[in-house]
Amino acid sequence: MLSLLELPTYAITITIFILRVADMTLDTLRVLFVIRGRKSLAWILGFFQSSLWVIAITSVLSNLDNPWNIISYAAGFATGNVIGIMIEQGLAIGHSHMQIISQRLGSAIADTVRNLGYAATELPARGRDGTVSVISCSLRRKDIEDVRKAVQEIDPQAFITVEDIRPIHRGYWRG
Numbered sequence: 001m002l003s004l005l006e007l008p009t010y011a012i013t014i015t016i017f018i019l020r021v022a023d024m025t026l027d028t029l030r031v032l033f034v035i036r037g038r039k040s041l042a043w044i045l046g047f048f049q050s051s052l053w054v055i056a057i058t059s060v061l062s063n064l065d066n067p068w069n070i071i072s073y074a075a076g077f078a079t080g081n082v083i084g085i086m087i088e089q090g091l092a093i094g095h096s097h098m099q100i101i102s103q104r105l106g107s108a109i110a111d112t113v114r115n116l117g118y119a120a121t122e123l124p125a126r127g128r129d130g131t132v133s134v135i136s137c138s139l140r141r142k143d144i145e146d147v148r149k150a151v152q153e154i155d156p157q158a159f160i161t162v163e164d165i166r167p168i169h170r171g172y173w174r175g
Contacts, residue, residue, distance in 0.1 A: 009066060012059060017072035017079075019056035023049055024080020025087065032088050037166060092142035094164060099136055100151055101125070101159040106133020108154050113137050116147060138165060 007015065026049035033042040060073045102109055106122050113120040113135065120137045139147055144162055151158050 009063075009068075012063060013066070013068045013072045016056055016059050016069050017076040019052050019059070020073050020076025021080040021083060023052040023056055024077050025084040026052070026080075028081055028084025029088055032084075033093075036094050038093075092140070092144075094141050095138055095166070096141050096144055096162050097136070097138050097165045098144065098147060099134060099161045101127065102133050102135070102155045103127070103129065103131075103157065105155040105158070106135055109133070109151055109158065110135045112150050112154060113147060116143075116150060118143075118147065 026045045030042050030045035030049055033045065056073060056076070060069050063069045100106075100109055100113075110120040110122040110133070118137045118139050120135050123134045123136070125132050125134045137147070141164070148160060151160060
């Protein structure tokens, strides 16, 4: 069997880059699954990620005389982070809390959010320029953009914030 270290120098450099991209992509996803409490997925990703890391770092440390190996390792690290983030954003696993503040159209926004299938709680509040409505809703991360667009169609001036959450107990959740 051909050892990684028996490959031509350029092939080792490319392989280190590919291994490190895969390693860091899995690592980025693993950390995000850990944060979301997805133990099984985090374990599986951690197992494969650490295996790839051992192969990549061994290849670099066995060839420290080639600066391209070090550069490819670092470039793979940076690229893998970005790819991991892009994949995670595409998957959009989990839930978020959206808060919408509108000066005049709070009831219309709350009704629209409800018509989209989400619970919405509308609260009167006082802002810098007077009375406002604060609409609070929890939704799946993958639905954030649809709700944001619907809110912007009603009130382009609405102030919207989103934060990731982990549902704990009860309430209305769209399946």
